[in-house]
Amino acid sequence: MTARQCISGDVRIDMAREKWPWIFSPPAGQRARVYGAWLALAGATVFGLWHTGFFDLTRLVNGFSKLGWLLEFMFPPAAHGWFLDFCQGIFQTLGMAFLGTLFAALIALPLGFLGARNVVSSFIIHFSLRRSFDCLRGIDTLIWALVFVHVVGLGPFAGILAIIVSDMGSFAKLFSEAIENIDRKQVDGVRAAGASEIEVIRFGILPQVIPIILSQALYYFESNTRSATILGIVGAGGIGLMLSDRIRVNNWDEACLIIIMILITVSVIDYLSRMIRQSIIQTEEYRP
Amino acid sequence: MISRAWPSAHPNSALLDREHVNSMSIAATHDPVAVYEQARRELRRARRAKEVLFLLLFAAVFAFSLIVGEVNLSTLAQGLPDLFGYISDTLPDISRDHIIAGVREWFWAFPKWLELLFDTIVIAFLGTLLGTVGALTFCFAGSRNLATNRWTYFIARRLMEVARSVPELVYALIFVYAFGLGAVPGVLAIMVHSTGALGKLFSEVNEDVHLGAVEGVRGAGGNWFQIIRLAVLPQVLPNYLSYILLRFEINVRSAAVIGFVGAGGIGQELMFVIREFVYTDISAIVLMIIATVSVIDVTCEKLRHRFIEGHHGA
Numbered sequence: 001m002t003a004r005q006c007i008s009g010d011v012r013i014d015m016a017r018e019k020w021p022w023i024f025s026p027p028a029g030q031r032a033r034v035y036g037a038w039l040a041l042a043g044a045t046v047f048g049l050w051h052t053g054f055f056d057l058t059r060l061v062n063g064f065s066k067l068g069w070l071l072e073f074m075f076p077p078a079a080h081g082w083f084l085d086f087c088q089g090i091f092q093t094l095g096m097a098f099l100g101t102l103f104a105a106l107i108a109l110p111l112g113f114l115g116a117r118n119v120v121s122s123f124i125i126h127f128s129l130r131r132s133f134d135c136l137r138g139i140d141t142l143i144w145a146l147v148f149v150h151v152v153g154l155g156p157f158a159g160i161l162a163i164i165v166s167d168m169g170s171f172a173k174l175f176s177e178a179i180e181n182i183d184r185k186q187v188d189g190v191r192a193a194g195a196s197e198i199e200v201i202r203f204g205i206l207p208q209v210i211p212i213i214l215s216q217a218l219y220y221f222e223s224n225t226r227s228a229t230i231l232g233i234v235g236a237g238g239i240g241l242m243l244s245d246r247i248r249v250n251n252w253d254e255a256c257l258i259i260i261m262i263l264i265t266v267s268v269i270d271y272l273s274r275m276i277r278q279s280i281i282q283t284e285e286y287r288p
Numbered sequence: 289m290i291s292r293a294w295p296s297a298h299p300n301s302a303l304l305d306r307e308h309v310n311s312m313s314i315a316a317t318h319d320p321v322a323v324y325e326q327a328r329r330e331l332r333r334a335r336r337a338k339e340v341l342f343l344l345l346f347a348a349v350f351a352f353s354l355i356v357g358e359v360n361l362s363t364l365a366q367g368l369p370d371l372f373g374y375i376s377d378t379l380p381d382i383s384r385d386h387i388i389a390g391v392r393e394w395f396w397a398f399p400k401w402l403e404l405l406f407d408t409i410v411i412a413f414l415g416t417l418l419g420t421v422g423a424l425t426f427c428f429a430g431s432r433n434l435a436t437n438r439w440t441y442f443i444a445r446r447l448m449e450v451a452r453s454v455p456e457l458v459y460a461l462i463f464v465y466a467f468g469l470g471a472v473p474g475v476l477a478i479m480v481h482s483t484g485a486l487g488k489l490f491s492e493v494n495e496d497v498h499l500g501a502v503e504g505v506r507g508a509g510g511n512w513f514q515i516i517r518l519a520v521l522p523q524v525l526p527n528y529l530s531y532i533l534l535r536f537e538i539n540v541r542s543a544a545v546i547g548f549v550g551a552g553g554i555g556q557e558l559m560f561v562i563r564e565f566v567y568t569d570i571s572a573i574v575l576m577i578i579a580t581v582s583v584i585d586v587t588c589e590k591l592r593h594r595f596i597e598g599h600h601g602a
Binding site for chain 1: 358411450453457458467472577578581582
């Protein structure tokens with residue numbers, strides 16, 4: 001290394017290094033800890049690779065050669081006359097994400113007020129609601145989808161319900177946090193003017209949290225379009241069902257087209273939702 | 289509503305009714321209520337067309353979604369009691385006299401599930417680690433201030449974009465086909481997705497580094513690798529570690545469900561018991577997943593705070 005050679009060329013520095021070597025390297029304890037950490041990481045990695053079966057080289061080689069063969073079959077992507085069905089699947093996925101997010105937000109709004117400490121002061125209600133939100137959030141959308149497929153049958157409806165239930169918990173948590181962080185002055189002002197409890201919520205709290213709620217809902221819509229694309233893999237409708245079918249029967253060129261369509265849809269939705277989010281935040285700021 | 293409650297600030301304002309005030313020019317009255325009301329009315333009028341358009345659009349999207357989503361209220365009315373029945377079926381029937389025996393029976397396959405959960409964590413760990421390696425390969429070429437030429441920048445960016453835009457589960461489906469059932473396709477799927485997700489975050493961090501250190505190493509004659517190693521890495525490492533830990537949390541969740549398509553871990557078992565209607569096992573496994581995920585979340589959060597605070601303290 002050029003930089004280091006420059007330094008070691010200086011005689012005074014060499015002398016200093018000989019006299020006080022510990023200044024030029026970290027103390028032994030710290031060095032031992034760093035080496036230990038690296039060693040532990042390496043050990044864990046080797047163990048993990050062995051445990052998951054990465055040392056089975058013939059399987060790996062076979063797998064990668066099969067993967068190369070798959071990629072060859074994927075290009076050029078083709079529809080084989082299914083293009084309109086794929087479009088319908090994409091729209092179904094978007095519809096699932098839209099309805100799921102909308103209803104989850106609508107159900108979570110009152111729950112958010114109940115879970116906010118400055119609206120409902122009872123510790124027991126606050127605590128138990130928060131924990132049940134956590135439980136709903138802790139279960140992945142895909143697990144809910146699998147459950148709902150068994151309850152209401154195959155199709156997009158199961159996917160919508162899965163999105164509603166799993167996002168309800170996240171929304172309720174976010175909303176109650178937003179409500180707890182509002183400015184108290186507006187609430188006090190409305191209350192001082194003689195408003196009832198409902199009017200305090202309507203004129204004191206809601207105007208402050210609506211922009212946050214809207215932008216959160218849009219953000220979740222965005223992420224739900226991503227997760228809705230895979231809900232079909234367990235049978236909950238949308239484009240995912242078509243994709244997993246194509247993969248199961250080895251129609252790789254169609255699968256590739258579907259993946260490309262998903263990529264385009266997701267980026268379009270990202271762009272639109274970012275634009276709408278920005279416009280919401282701006283108009284809300286200038287509201288008199 | 290406000291104008292009704294407003295006391296008569298202006299001697300005439302009590303006598304004038306609202307219609308009258310509004311018909312007069314604002315400058316003539318100086319009544320703050322009238323000024324406010326006028327401004328408010330104008331604003332509302334200006335916004336009305338936009339609001340109506342937005343409502344119509346919203347209604348159209350809503351109706352369209354109801355149709356393509358095959359939403360059926362009768363199915364829901366039928367399904368809702370079924371759902372509560374399903375959930376209560378998954379809860380075990382534990383009598384008060386035999387709580388310990390009941391719980392033991394509920395978690396009858398505890399060691400096996402624990403082992404599967406361990407597999408899940410190993411999958412998430414390896415996926416995160418290999419994904420980090422992948423992200424480190426692309427992130428320097430993909431950050432605007434460190435890229436040496438336009439083409440490598442463009443290619444690195446696009447590769448990371450594709451890697452993170454395709455869901456893990458889709459990669460898992462493809463890899464399961466290529467490598468067969470098991471943990472290997474799961475690790476690879478999480479790795480590819482994490483490469484894209486971490487690569488984007490890493491290159492964003494890289495674009496925020498102070499250029500002083502970079503200029504310093506370049507001035508001392510350091511080449512591109514030395515600039516990265518000696519000027520960039522020391523600045524960005526704490527942020528990298530924090531993102532890696534966050535990604536690990538997310539990957540544990542994904543690894544728990546990636547087994548649904550046969551890519552190893554606890555998901556495969558969960559899929560099996562849901563398919564076979566082994567009700568109490570479903571709740572037992574789901575509870576174990578929730579417990580594992582929360583323990584890992586809390587641990588990682590503590591570690592993250594330590595890394596970031598340690599950096600600021602130094």
